[in-house]
Amino acid sequence: MKISVIGCGYLGAVHAAAMASLGHEVVGVDVDEDKVSALKSGRPPFFEPGLSELLVKGRERGSLDFTTDVSQVVDSRVHFVCVGTPQKPGEFAADVTYVDAAVDSLLEHMTSTSVVVGKSTVPVGTAERLAAVLADTGASLMWNPEFLREGHAVEDTLHPNRLVYGVAPGESGHAATAVLDEVYATMLDDETPRMVTDFATAELVKTAANSFLATKISFINAMAELCEASGADVTQLADAIGMDDRIGRKFLNAGLGFGGGCLPKDIRAFMARAGELGADQAVAFLKEIDSINMRRRVRMVDITRDILAGSFIGKKITVLGAAFKPDSDDVRDSPALSVARLIATQGGVVTVTDPQAIDNASRSFPELNYVRDTSAALAGADAVLLLTEWREYRDLDPIATASLVADRILVDGRNVLDPVQWRGAGWTYRALGRP
Numbered sequence: 001m002k003i004s005v006i007g008c009g010y011l012g013a014v015h016a017a018a019m020a021s022l023g024h025e026v027v028g029v030d031v032d033e034d035k036v037s038a039l040k041s042g043r044p045p046f047f048e049p050g051l052s053e054l055l056v057k058g059r060e061r062g063s064l065d066f067t068t069d070v071s072q073v074v075d076s077r078v079h080f081v082c083v084g085t086p087q088k089p090g091e092f093a094a095d096v097t098y099v100d101a102a103v104d105s106l107l108e109h110m111t112s113t114s115v116v117v118g119k120s121t122v123p124v125g126t127a128e129r130l131a132a133v134l135a136d137t138g139a140s141l142m143w144n145p146e147f148l149r150e151g152h153a154v155e156d157t158l159h160p161n162r163l164v165y166g167v168a169p170g171e172s173g174h175a176a177t178a179v180l181d182e183v184y185a186t187m188l189d190d191e192t193p194r195m196v197t198d199f200a201t202a203e204l205v206k207t208a209a210n211s212f213l214a215t216k217i218s219f220i221n222a223m224a225e226l227c228e229a230s231g232a233d234v235t236q237l238a239d240a241i242g243m244d245d246r247i248g249r250k251f252l253n254a255g256l257g258f259g260g261g262c263l264p265k266d267i268r269a270f271m272a273r274a275g276e277l278g279a280d281q282a283v284a285f286l287k288e289i290d291s292i293n294m295r296r297r298v299r300m301v302d303i304t305r306d307i308l309a310g311s312f313i314g315k316k317i318t319v320l321g322a323a324f325k326p327d328s329d330d331v332r333d334s335p336a337l338s339v340a341r342l343i344a345t346q347g348g349v350v351t352v353t354d355p356q357a358i359d360n361a362s363r364s365f366p367e368l369n370y371v372r373d374t375s376a377a378l379a380g381a382d383a384v385l386l387l388t389e390w391r392e393y394r395d396l397d398p399i400a401t402a403s404l405v406a407d408r409i410l411v412d413g414r415n416v417l418d419p420v421q422w423r424g425a426g427w428t429y430r431a432l433g434r435p
């Protein structure tokens with residue numbers, strides 16, 4: 001099928017490449033010329049395992065193109081809207097202007113057989129509003145939220161754990177549903193569950209899922225605060241409660257908490273939208289989820305300052321990790337960089353290293369010192385902070401690392417190192433939520 005993808009950021013670039021790999025003919029449209037030319041030459045504009053290979057294959061087969069010219073969508077039957085919905089500056093609400101602009105740009109190319117499929121994460125009510133915008137063209141609108149995780153985006157797009165189709169009233173058996181089934185035929189053949197809902201439910205599925213994940217993380221981090229107060233160990237607590245399969249162990253990793261371009265802004269946008277709908281009490285707890293999450297960053301700084309006898313002044317601090325999570329170069333709302341900046345403003349001499357995110361981090365926060373090589377970054381450190389759990393840092397050898405630093409102090413912000421091993425090599429090992 002001929003498909004267009006509007007917006008070639010994280011979601012759109014992966015979606016376009018994945019749809020081409022399923023055998024469709026795909027054109028991705030973006031306003032950013034640099035991004036388009038990078039994608040055309042098979043280079044993802046961000047780090048995502050497996051994406052480059054998919055782009056190169058799609059380009060070689062001739063089934064994947066990218067352009068800044070929206071009129072190139074004219075031959076496509078299905079148009080996926082994949083633009084971003086960032087947090088509005090100074091507000092909790094999501095900025096949906098890119099979604100509106102994407103739909104507006106499609107209007108003149110729509111016919112009665114066109115299907116517009118929204119994938120962006122939007123405030124509930126957006127799809128109904130956009131369906132009215134499209135009404136005169138005769139095109140159908142569906143809302144098909146995306147659940148991909150950065151770092152696993154290709155796998156999540158090609159093997160989703162469910163497909164949700166939000167459709168207009170009375171359209172559950174409509175031709176548009178059959179068209180989307182054809183697009184996703186390979187996944188449906190693999191028995192991926194598919195649910196057809198109304199627009200509002202589909203929009204809420206996405207926001208509710210991210211809110212639940214954020215709640216799980218902040219729950220275990222609240223338990224970490226209690227563990228710190230009582231001398232208990234949050235990693236053992238998580239293992240033990242996670243063995244109850246009603247609870248489950250996933251997303252119960254206590255530490256520095258969540259960041260990135262999705263969870264933080266999605267829970268805030270949800271609170272803002274619930275307020276507009278007069279249902280703010282229903283999600284008032286998300287404010288506490290957000291507060292617990294932000295408190296972890298301050299706690300990390302406090303623990304480190306305590307070990308350094310109450311002051312960062314003149315101390316060389318090495319921060320391992322800048323990305324908001326491993327296997328990503330995304331630094332949006334990165335907990336690691338928040339901590340690095342807090343320590344720098346308190347007089348610490350901070351060196352940040354990361355396997356992939358240094359370019360993005362140094363563009364966002366040029367005031368910090370960045371070193372690419374891990375050993376060079378560790379050289380002469382008075383304290384080491386593990387803030388993003390890249391495999392390379394999890395595998396660090398405590399004895400070899402000791403020979404690089406000035407003082408053997410390590411604070412594990414992600415609870416991924418073995419305290420016995422590190423203490424055994426003479427390190428002062430501290431972590432969040434552990435004795």
Ligand code: UGA
Nearest residue numbers: 146147148149150217251252253257258259260262324325
């Ligand atoms: C999240 C969701 O997991 C995806 O399902 C969703 O599609 C995506 O947002 C989105 O809205 O587009 P992502 O932001 O890529 O995906 O990252 P996650 O893997 O969810 O991690 C988010 C943050 O939580 C990271 O900073 C991670 O370090 C932290 N985290 C995760 C924890 O602190 N503890 C955990 O146990 C798990």
